[in-house]
Amino acid sequence: MKLKYSTRLVIILKNVVIKIPISRRGFLQGRNEKTIWVKYNQIAPLAELKWEWMGIVCQKRYSQADDISTALVNQIKRAIPEFAFTGCDLYNFKNWGVERKSFILLDYGINKHISTLYKQTT
Numbered sequence: 001m002k003l004k005y006s007t008r009l010v011i012i013l014k015n016v017v018i019k020i021p022i023s024r025r026g027f028l029q030g031r032n033e034k035t036i037w038v039k040y041n042q043i044a045p046l047a048e049l050k051w052e053w054m055g056i057v058c059q060k061r062y063s064q065a066d067d068i069s070t071a072l073v074n075q076i077k078r079a080i081p082e083f084a085f086t087g088c089d090l091y092n093f094k095n096w097g098v099e100r101k102s103f104i105l106l107d108y109g110i111n112k113h114i115s116t117l118y119k120q121t122t
């Protein structure tokens with residue numbers, strides 16, 4: 001088991017990850033992850049959302065990507081209008097995983113409003 005800590009406490013288990021909000025921003029990210037999943041999981045490569053409850057999110061676990069192409073980020077930004085704002089962190093490879101050589105977006109809770117809220121610094 002591995003822990004990552006930023007806007008959410010992320011518990012990485014063998015097959016799933018659990019993301020627990022530690023701020024209002026983290027809570028909104030979790031709620032929004034559910035909204036984006038329901039709206040776009042058929043058309044975009046989003047990490048499988050198993051359940052969401054009170055801003056806590058459980059996703060399938062993927063291996064971490066070690067790079068991400070700008071072309072792919074731009075493609076997903078065109079498909080999901082909520083991501084069309086400058087300063088979105090989809091260009092960061094740490095927000096991407098891989099499965100059978102395809103890239104999967106792991107962190108899709110962000111939108112323009114949420115991105116303007118304070119960021120937890122630790």
Ligand SMILES: Nc1ncnc2c1ncn2[C@@H]1O[C@H](COP(=O)(O)OP(=O)(O)OP(=O)(O)O)[C@@H](O)[C@H]1O
Pocket residue numbers: 004006007008009010012017019026029047059060061062063064089094095097106107108
């Ligand atoms: N489904 C997943 N499978 C494997 N690793 C994951 C998964 N989701 C998240 N991670 C890992 O945990 C890290 C933090 O998760 P995530 O980016 O979703 O949280 P966050 O609260 O939005 O953090 P940040 O504000 O730093 O982006 C990711 O960078 C990734 O390394």
Ligand SMILES: [Mg+2]
Pocket residue numbers: 094095107
């Ligand atoms: Mg992230």
